[in-house]
Amino acid sequence: MATSTTGRGGPTLQRRLRSLPVLFTILVLVVFVFYQFVLGGLVQPVQDFFESWLPLSGLNQCLIWAALAVGLNIVVGYAGLLDLGYVAFWAIGGYVCAWLMSSFFSQWQVNIFGSAPPGQEAGIHINFWLVLPIGAAVCALAGAIIGAPTLRLKSDYLALVTLGFGEIIPEVFRNGGDVNGFNLTNGVKGIDPIDPIPLGLIHAILPRVPSTLGPFDNTYKFLVYALLTGVAIFISLRIRVGRLGRAWLAIREDELAASMMGVPLMKTKLAAYAVGAAIGGLGGVAYATLTGGVIPDSFQFANSIILLAMVVLGGMGNVWGVLVGALVLEWINSTGLAQLGNSINTSFGTDINFPSYNFLLFGVLLIVMMLFRREGLLPEARTRQILQEPERGEIEAVGADLEGTTV
Amino acid sequence: MTATAVPRDAAAPPLSMHADAITIKFGGLTAVRSVDFTIPQQSIVSLIGPNGAGKTTFFNVLTGLYRPTTGRVYLGEREVTGLPPHRIADLGLARTFQNIRLFNLMTAEENVLVAMHAHMKSGVFRTVLKTPAQRREEREGREFARELLEFVGIGKTWDEYARNLSYGDQRRLEVARALALRPQVLLLDEPTAGMNPQESARFVDFVHRVRDEQKISILLIEHDMSVVMRVSERITVLDRGEKIAEGGPSDIRNDQRVVEAYLGKTGTEGYGSDQ
Numbered sequence: 001m002a003t004s005t006t007g008r009g010g011p012t013l014q015r016r017l018r019s020l021p022v023l024f025t026i027l028v029l030v031v032f033v034f035y036q037f038v039l040g041g042l043v044q045p046v047q048d049f050f051e052s053w054l055p056l057s058g059l060n061q062c063l064i065w066a067a068l069a070v071g072l073n074i075v076v077g078y079a080g081l082l083d084l085g086y087v088a089f090w091a092i093g094g095y096v097c098a099w100l101m102s103s104f105f106s107q108w109q110v111n112i113f114g115s116a117p118p119g120q121e122a123g124i125h126i127n128f129w130l131v132l133p134i135g136a137a138v139c140a141l142a143g144a145i146i147g148a149p150t151l152r153l154k155s156d157y158l159a160l161v162t163l164g165f166g167e168i169i170p171e172v173f174r175n176g177g178d179v180n181g182f183n184l185t186n187g188v189k190g191i192d193p194i195d196p197i198p199l200g201l202i203h204a205i206l207p208r209v210p211s212t213l214g215p216f217d218n219t220y221k222f223l224v225y226a227l228l229t230g231v232a233i234f235i236s237l238r239i240r241v242g243r244l245g246r247a248w249l250a251i252r253e254d255e256l257a258a259s260m261m262g263v264p265l266m267k268t269k270l271a272a273y274a275v276g277a278a279i280g281g282l283g284g285v286a287y288a289t290l291t292g293g294v295i296p297d298s299f300q301f302a303n304s305i306i307l308l309a310m311v312v313l314g315g316m317g318n319v320w321g322v323l324v325g326a327l328v329l330e331w332i333n334s335t336g337l338a339q340l341g342n343s344i345n346t347s348f349g350t351d352i353n354f355p356s357y358n359f360l361l362f363g364v365l366l367i368v369m370m371l372f373r374r375e376g377l378l379p380e381a382r383t384r385q386i387l388q389e390p391e392r393g394e395i396e397a398v399g400a401d402l403e404g405t406t407v
Numbered sequence: 408m409t410a411t412a413v414p415r416d417a418a419a420p421p422l423s424m425h426a427d428a429i430t431i432k433f434g435g436l437t438a439v440r441s442v443d444f445t446i447p448q449q450s451i452v453s454l455i456g457p458n459g460a461g462k463t464t465f466f467n468v469l470t471g472l473y474r475p476t477t478g479r480v481y482l483g484e485r486e487v488t489g490l491p492p493h494r495i496a497d498l499g500l501a502r503t504f505q506n507i508r509l510f511n512l513m514t515a516e517e518n519v520l521v522a523m524h525a526h527m528k529s530g531v532f533r534t535v536l537k538t539p540a541q542r543r544e545e546r547e548g549r550e551f552a553r554e555l556l557e558f559v560g561i562g563k564t565w566d567e568y569a570r571n572l573s574y575g576d577q578r579r580l581e582v583a584r585a586l587a588l589r590p591q592v593l594l595l596d597e598p599t600a601g602m603n604p605q606e607s608a609r610f611v612d613f614v615h616r617v618r619d620e621q622k623i624s625i626l627l628i629e630h631d632m633s634v635v636m637r638v639s640e641r642i643t644v645l646d647r648g649e650k651i652a653e654g655g656p657s658d659i660r661n662d663q664r665v666v667e668a669y670l671g672k673t674g675t676e677g678y679g680s681d682q
Contacts, residue, residue, distance in 0.1 A: 017592050235535050242534035242545065243520075243527045245511070250521040253510040260470060260504075262496040262525035262588055275531055382512035382568070391511070 019179050020320055024233070028226040031059070036219040052342075056218035058335040062327045063225040064286050069310040069326035070232040070319055071279025076308065077317035078236075078245065079272035080252030081151070082159040083384075084304050085166020091299035093135040093284020095173055098191035098294045100126040100134065115198035115212050116250070128197045128289065132228075135285040136278040139180040143277025144270055151269045166304050174296035185296070192293025197224055215292065228286050232279045235388030236319045239275065248272050302359070306333070309362055314370055317383055324377055333358055422481075423448045423502070423591045423624040429468055429478035431461075438464040440648045441478070446592055446624045451614060453627040453635045455659075456645035457669055461629050463505070465645065466596060469626075470502055471495040483591060501585035502594040505579050505628075511570035515561060515580050518569050519552035522587035553585040558620070559613075568612040574601060582617065593617065593622045599631050607631055611638045636660065644668065 035056055040049060068090060075083045098104065103116070103123035115123025126134070150161045177187025185191070196212040199220065203211040213220050239245045247268045250258040259265050288294050306329065314325020341354025369376070375383050425445040431438045439461040446452050454464050467473045471478060471492040479488045487495045496502075501522070508575055510518050527548060529541040556562045559579040562584045564572060569580060578598060595614070599607045611634055618625050629635045635642060643657060644652040646668040652659055659665055 101537065194623055238535045238537060239531065243524060243529050243548075244531060244534060246517055247524050249517070250510045253512060254508050256472075256552050257504065257508040257510065258521065259492045260496055261522040261584060262493050263521065264491075264493045267408055271531065385512060385568060386571070 007067050021230075021233070021237070024230065025325075028223070028230075032219060032223055032226075035222070038212065040269040046376060049238045053335065053339055055335060056222055058331065060221050060225050061224060062330040063222070063229045064283055065307070065330040066323050066326035067225070067229040067232040067286065068280060068283035069307050069314070069322050070229070070236055071276045071283060073276075073311050073317065073319060073322045074239070074248075074279065075272050075276035076311050078240065078252070079248040079269060079323065082155060082162070083270065083273075083276070084159050084163035084301075084308070085169075085308055086162075086280060087299050087301065088146070088166045088169035088278070089139045089143060089280030090284045090287065090298075090303065091170050091173060091294075092139050092214055093281035094288040094294040094299070095185065095191070095284075096135040096138050096281070096405025097131055097285040097288035098194055100124050100131050101128065101195040101289075102191055102193065104186065104191045113198070113200070115195045115200075117193075117195070119213075120193075120195075125195055128195070128285075132282055132285050135281040137281075139284070140274040140278040141279075143274040144207060147270045147273035148266075151266060151273065159336035163301070163304075166301060170296050170299040173299070175296075187298060189298075190293055190295030194288050194292050194294075197221065197289050221290065225286055225290070228282055232282065233323065235275070235279065235320050240319075244268070244271055309366060313365065313376055315379040315383070316377070318378055321376050321378030321380070328377075329362070332361070337361065342343060353379065409473045412489065422446065422483075423447055424482050424626075426465075426468070426469065426478075426480045427478055429465065429475045429480070431464055431468060433471060438612050438648050439475075439645075440467070442645065442648075442650045444643060444650075446626055447641075448622055449618060449622055451618055451625045451627070451638055452589060452641045452643065453629055453639040454643050454645065455629060455632075459647075460645040460668075461648040462645055463596070464648075466502075466594060469594065470500060475480075491653075493525070496588055496590075499589070499591035500594065501588040501590035501592070503578070503581040503585055503596055503598060505596040505600065507568040507574075507581060509577055509580060509584070512568060514568055515556055515572065515583075516549065516552045516565040517581055518584050519555055519587045520548055522584045523548050523551070525652065526589065552587065555586050556580075558586070559583040575606060582613075586617070586621060591622055592626060593621075594626045594628075596628050597630060599629065599634050604633075607634050614638050653667050 018333055034051075039050060051224060070088070071087045071089075072083065075081050075086070101114070101124070103120045103125075105124050106122040108124055109122060110124040110126070111121070112125070112130060113127035115128065116123075116125040146162075146165050150158060150165070153161060173185045174188055176185030177189075194213050197220075198212050199209055200211055202209050209220065210217055213224070247258065247263045250261070250263055251265065255265060258268075291298070307326075310326040310329050311322050312325075313329065314323065315321025337358055338355045341352060344354070345351060415453075423446050425443075427443055429442045429444070430440055442461075442465060444454075444465070449499050454462050454465065459664075462617070464473065468475050468478075471487065471490055471494070474489045479486055481487065482495065482498050482500055485498060487498060488499075490498075510521060513521070527544050529544055533541040536677050541616055553565055555560060559582050561572070561576050561583070564576060569577065572580060580600075582593075582595075598614075599610050602610060614625060614627070615638070617623070627635070627638065629638075642652075642654065642656060642659045642661070643650060644665050646664075650660045651664045651668060
C-alpha cells in the first residue's frame with residue numbers, strides 16, 4: 001500500500017488513466033489512416049456517406065471545440081468558478097494568430113520561419129508552431145488581468161462579470177478598425193487570409209506530407225488539431241493530480257476551509273483562470289487557421305454557453321467526459337442536425353430549417369440531462385458520489401445504527 | 408514521527424502565540440473587549456465561556472478571519488494582525504472547525520495534502536512536465552500524509568472519501584489535516600461536540616499525545632467541562648466579551664465569577680440570558 005502512489009481506487013484507476021490517453025491516440029490515428037488512405041478506395045456510396053455525415057472539416061471543428069471545452073473545464077469543473085465569458089480568450093487567441101500570421105500589418109516586414117503564400121510576403125509571418133505558445137501566453141496574461149479584479153467576487157457576481165468580459169472583448173475587436181487612426185483589427189470585416197499551417201520539418205523527412213496545409217488538406221489538419229486537443233487533455237490530467245489541482249478541488253469544495261489550510265485563494269483561482277485561458281488561446285489560434293480568417297461575429301456569447309453546455313453535458317470535472325460532450329455537441333451543431341434535417345426533409349417532403357433549431361435542441365438536452373443524469377455523460381468519480389450516495393453523516397442523522405464503526 | 412515535529416531551538420521565545428488588548432466591534436456591538444491572551448509553548452490552554460461570550464469571535468481574530476478593531480496578535484515573535492488567513496496558516500497556526508469542514512469529495516490523503524500546499528512548491532510547468540523535483544515532492548508529501556493519518560489513527564482509510572468516514576474519523580482527519588501545516592499552534596474548535604463520554608475521554612489522551620509528540624501548543628474551545636478540566640493546563644474564561652478569569656483548572660473551578668457567569672447569580676438565569 002505504501003508503494004502505490006495513486007489516489008483513490010489504487011491500481012485500477014491508474015490503469016484507466018493510462019489507457020484512456022492511449023485509446024485517444026489510437027482512435028486519432030485510425031481516423032487519420034482511414035480518411036487518408038482507406039476511404040478513397042471504397043465504393044462511392046460509402047464515400048458519400050462519410051462525406052455527408054462525418055466530413056473531416058466537421059471533425060476538425062469538433063476537435064477545436066473539444067480543446068476549448070477542456071480548457072473551460074479547468075476553470076468551471078476543476079476550480080468551480082462559473083465563467084460565462086470564455087469566448088473572450090478564444091477571440092484573443094484568434095486575433096493573435098491573425099496578427100502574427102497574415103499580411104494584415106503590411107507596413108511591417110517580419111518573417112520568423114513563416115509560411116506566407118507567394119505574393120503575400122508583406123506583414124508579419126511567424127511560424128504557426130511558435131504562434132501557438134505566443135497565443136497561449138497572451139491569453140494567460142489576459143486571463144490574469146481580467147481575473148485579478150473579478151475573482152474577488154463570489155459565484156453569481158463572478159459569472160455576471162465574466163459574461164461582461166465575454167461581450168466586451170469581441171466588441172473591442174469589432175470597433176478596433178480605427179484606434180486613433182491605426183487599424184488594429186480591421187473592424188467587422190476581420191482579418192484574412194491567415195497563413196497555412198506549415199509542416200516544414202516533417203515535409204523534409206517525409207516528402208509525401210505537404211509542406212504547408214492548404215484549405216483542402218483536412219486529413220493533416222485533423223492530426224494537427226488532434227495533437228492540440230491531446231495537449232489540452234494532457235495538461236488537464238497532469239495538473240489535476242498535482243498540488244495545484246488539489247488546491248482547486250479544495251476551493252471548489254470549501255473555500256473558507258481551503259484558505260484556513262494555507263491555500264491562497266486569489267492566487268490559486270488566478271492560476272486556474274490563466275491555465276484555462278491559455279488553453280483557450282491554443283484553441284483560438286487553431287480555430288483561426290481552420291477558418292483561414294477571423295471576424296468579430298464568430299466570437300459570440302452563444303459560444304461561451306455552448307462550451308459550458310459541453311462541459312456540463314459531458315461531465316464537469318472529468319476531462320474525458322468533457323471531450324465526449326464537446327465532440328457530440330459540436331458534431332450535432334456542425335453536421336448532424338443539418339444532415340438529419342436533410343434526410344427528414346427529403347423523406348417527408350417537408351421544408352424545415354433544422355440547423356436553426358440547434359439552441360432549442362441543446363436546451364431540451366440540458367433539461368433532460370438535469371432531470372435524469374445531472375452528473376453528465378461521463379462524470380468524475382467524485383461527483384457521481386455526491387449525486388448517487390447519501391452522505392454518511394446524513395444516514396447517521398436519520399438514525400441508522402453505525403455504532404462500533406466509529407472511533 | 409520525528410519528521411513531523413517542527414524543529415525549534417531551545418532559545419525560542421516562551422510564547423507561541425499571544426494577543427494584546429483585542430477589541431472587536433460589529434457596528435455598535437462590542438463582541439470582544441480588550442482581551443489579553445497568551446498561549447505558552449507546548450501548553451494546552453482552553454478558552455471557555457457561556458454561549459455568546461465571544462469565544463468564536465476571538466478565535467476568528469486569531470486565525471485572521473476578522474481583523475480586530477484594536478489590538479495586536481503575535482504568532483511567535485511575529486505580528487500577524489490583519490494578515491489574510493492563508494498567510495497566518497502558513498506561518499504556523501492550524502485549526503479545526505466546530506462543524507466539521509473537510510473537503511468531502513477528496514480522499515483522506517488528499518485532504519491532508521491540501522494543507523501542505525504552502526510547503527510545496529511545484530507550479531503549473533513543473534506539474535505538467537512532471538519534473539524529478541515535482542515527483543519527489545509529491546512522493547514525500549504522500550508519505551508525510553500517510554504518517555499523519557497513522558498518527559491520528561486512521562491510516563487505513565487514506566483512500567476513502569472524507570464524506571464516507573465516520574464522524575469520529577472525520578474529526579481525526581481534521582486534526583491530521585491541520586497538523587500537515589506543521590503548525591506551532593493548533594486551535595481545536597469544540598472538538599468533542601457530538602462525542603459520547605468514552606470518546607471524549609479518549610480524546611483527552613489524544614490531545615496530550617498530539618502536544619507531546621508533535622511538540623506544539625494547543626488551544627481548545629470546549630463546552631464539555633469535564634474535558635476542559637482534565638485536559639487544560641490553563642483556562643481563560645470569557646463572558647460577554649470580557650475576560651473574567653484565567654488560571655489553572657482548580658482556580659477556575661472555584662472562581663465565583665465563573666460560576667456566576669455560567670449559572671447566573673441566583674442560579675436560575677441561564678445560558679440564554681447573556682445573548
